[in-house]
Amino acid sequence: MxxxxxxxxxxxxxxxxxxxxxxxxxxxxxxxxxxxxxxxxxxxxxxxxTPAFIREALVAAVQEETVSAYPLAAGLPELRRAVADWIARRFGVAVHADRHVLPTLGSKELVFSLPQVLVDREGGRDLVGVPQPAYPVYERGARYAGADVLDLPLVEERGFLPDLDAIPAEAWARLALLWTNYPNNPTAAVADRGWYREAAAACREHGVVLASDEAYSELWFRGEAPDSALQIGESGDELTGVLVVNTLSKRSSMPGYRSGFVAGDADLIAALRRFRPSVGVAPQRFVQHAAVAAWGDEDxxxxxxxxxxxxxxxxxxxxxxxxxxxxxxxxxxxxxxxxxxxxxxxxxxxxxxxxxxxxxxxxxxxxxxxxxxxxxxxxxxxxxxxxxxxxxxxxxxxxxxxxxxxxxxxxxxxxxxxxxxxxxxxx
The missing domain is CATH 3.90.1150.10 (Aspartate Aminotransferase, domain 1)
Incomplete structure (x- = not known):
C-alpha cells in the first residue's frame, strides 16, 4: 500500500x-x-x-524583448495607464494608474486569491458573501482561504439582485468580503450605479470589502451599457472598500492571453501588491503590451x-x-x-x-x-x-x-x- x-x-x-x-x-x-x-x-x-492588431502587438513585443525578464507584480506602467484611461472613457471615473490599478492574470486568479488577502480568521472576519446562483470560483476561493461562505440568494423578482438588508448582524460582523457580479454569470442580469452605491455604503458601515466581478461589462444584447461599481464616485479616492475586477477575455476575445485588472481602493491595491509577488501571477510582459493595444480600442x-x-x-x-x-x-x-x-x-x-x-x-x-x-x-x-x-x-x-x-x-x-x-x- x-x-x-x-x-x-x-x-x-x-x-x-x-x-x-x-x-x-x-x-x-x-x-x-x-x-x-x-x-x-x-x-x-x-x-x-482575436483582432489582428492585438496579435500583431503581441508579436512585436516578443520580437523586441530579446532578453526575457520576469514580469513585475505591479505590471507595466503603460498597461496601468491604459486601464486607467479606459476607465475614464468608459465610466467617467478618474483613477490613478499607480495607486488604484493592478494588472491580473485574467480575472479568475484574482477571484480565487482575493480571500487569501482579506480573510482574517484570528480576528473573526472568516466569512465570504457569495451570490447564489454563481460562478463556482467565488465559493472555492473562499473555502481554500479557510473561510466559511454566506450564500446571498439572487432574487428574480428584484432583477436577480441580492437582498443585503436580509443579512443578519452576526453575519455582517464576520464578513471579510462580499462578492457581486454584474453583468451576472449565469443570469445575465445587471445592476445600476444606485444599487452599487447602496451596496458599498452597507459594506463600509460594517467594515466589509465589496468586490465586483465585471468580466462581462462590455457585452449586452439590448438596452444601455451596464454600469460599474467604479461609478459610486467620480474618482479613485472615493472607492474606499471597493474593488472591481475586469478582463480582456470576453471583451476582446482574448481568453488565452489571461489578461485583466483589478481597480479600486488604494490601500487594498497596495495590499495586493504586497501579496502577489509571492504567488507569481503577473501576466507576461508581451501579453501586457498586447493588452495596452486592446484597452485602447473600442471598435x-x-x-x-x-x-x-x-x-x-x-x-x-x-x-x-x-x-x-x-x-x-x-x-x-x-x-x-x-x-x-x-x-x-x-x-x-x-x-x-x-x-x-x-x-x-x-x-x-x-x-x-x-x-x-x-x-x-x-x-x-x-x-x-x-x-x-x-x-x-x-x-x-x-x-x-x-x-x-x-x-x-x-x-x-x-x-x-x-x-x-x-x-x-x-x-
Whole structure:
C-alpha cells in the first residue's frame, strides 16, 4: 500500500470542478460511433478571432524583448495607464494608474486569491458573501482561504439582485468580503450605479470589502451599457472598500492571453501588491503590451457585440421551439433559461432518458448522482442530441430548474443548433 500522504480536506469537499465534468461528458459523447457533431454552448469561452492588431502587438513585443525578464507584480506602467484611461472613457471615473490599478492574470486568479488577502480568521472576519446562483470560483476561493461562505440568494423578482438588508448582524460582523457580479454569470442580469452605491455604503458601515466581478461589462444584447461599481464616485479616492475586477477575455476575445485588472481602493491595491509577488501571477510582459493595444480600442468591441446579438437572433427560434424561457437579463453573452415544467415527458426527452448512455452522462454531470432528474438530466438529454449546455445546478442549488447557454459557437453553429432544437421539439 502506498503511504497516505496528506491532502487539503477542501479538495474533497469541493469535488470536481463542474466544467471539467462537462468536458468529460462531451468527450464520452464525441467518442461514440454515431456521435452527432457537438454544438458547444456549455463553457463561456469566446471563440471569435482575436483582432489582428492585438496579435500583431503581441508579436512585436516578443520580437523586441530579446532578453526575457520576469514580469513585475505591479505590471507595466503603460498597461496601468491604459486601464486607467479606459476607465475614464468608459465610466467617467478618474483613477490613478499607480495607486488604484493592478494588472491580473485574467480575472479568475484574482477571484480565487482575493480571500487569501482579506480573510482574517484570528480576528473573526472568516466569512465570504457569495451570490447564489454563481460562478463556482467565488465559493472555492473562499473555502481554500479557510473561510466559511454566506450564500446571498439572487432574487428574480428584484432583477436577480441580492437582498443585503436580509443579512443578519452576526453575519455582517464576520464578513471579510462580499462578492457581486454584474453583468451576472449565469443570469445575465445587471445592476445600476444606485444599487452599487447602496451596496458599498452597507459594506463600509460594517467594515466589509465589496468586490465586483465585471468580466462581462462590455457585452449586452439590448438596452444601455451596464454600469460599474467604479461609478459610486467620480474618482479613485472615493472607492474606499471597493474593488472591481475586469478582463480582456470576453471583451476582446482574448481568453488565452489571461489578461485583466483589478481597480479600486488604494490601500487594498497596495495590499495586493504586497501579496502577489509571492504567488507569481503577473501576466507576461508581451501579453501586457498586447493588452495596452486592446484597452485602447473600442471598435473591435462594438463589432463583437453585434456578432453576439446576431447569434442570439438566429438561436432564439430553437430555444422557443423547445419551450426554454429566458429568465435572466440581456447582458453578457449568456442566456439563462428556465426549463419547461413537463420537459421530461416530451417525446425527445423521454427517448433520451431511456438511453443507457444518458444515465452515464447524468452521472458525470452530477459527480455520481445518477438519480438526478433536474437540470443535469436536461443537459444530458441535450448533449445526447449533440447540443452542449451547462446545467443550472453547476452554479449552486439556486440554479436548479435552469440551464445556461453561452453564445460562443460560430454564427453558423448557432443556426445549426436552432434547427436541431426545433427538430427535437417536432419529434
Amino acid at each position: 502506498p503511504p497516505a500522504f496528506a491532502r487539503n480536506p477542501v479538495l474533497a469537499r469541493t469535488g470536481s470542478y463542474p466544467f471539467q465534468r462537462l468536458s468529460d461528458a462531451r468527450t464520452v459523447v464525441a467518442a461514440r460511433p454515431d456521435a452527432p457533431r457537438l454544438l458547444d454552448f456549455g463553457t463561456g469561452e469566446p471563440r471569435e478571432p 473591435h468591441v462594438a463589432a463583437v457585440r453585434e456578432v453576439y446579438r446576431e447569434k442570439l437572433r438566429v438561436l432564439q427560434p430553437g430555444l422557443d421551439a423547445l419551450g426554454l424561457q429566458t429568465a435572466g437579463g440581456d447582458a453578457s453573452f449568456f442566456r439563462w433559461l428556465r426549463l419547461p415544467a413537463d420537459w421530461a415527458a416530451a417525446r425527445w426527452a423521454a427517448a433520451a432518458l431511456d438511453d443507457a448512455g444518458t444515465a452515464q452522462l447524468v452521472a458525470l454531470l452530477t459527480d455520481g448522482d445518477a438519480a438526478d432528474r433536474g437540470s443535469a438530466a436536461f443537459a444530458a438529454c441535450l448533449l445526447h442530441a449533440g447540443v452542449v449546455a451547462a446545467p443550472g445546478a453547476f452554479f449552486g442549488p439556486a440554479g436548479e430548474g435552469y440551464v445556461r447557454m453561452a453564445l460562443v459557437p460560430t454564427l453558423e453553429d448557432c443556426r445549426a443548433a436552432a434547427e436541431r432544437l426545433a427538430a427535437l421539439a417536432a419529434a
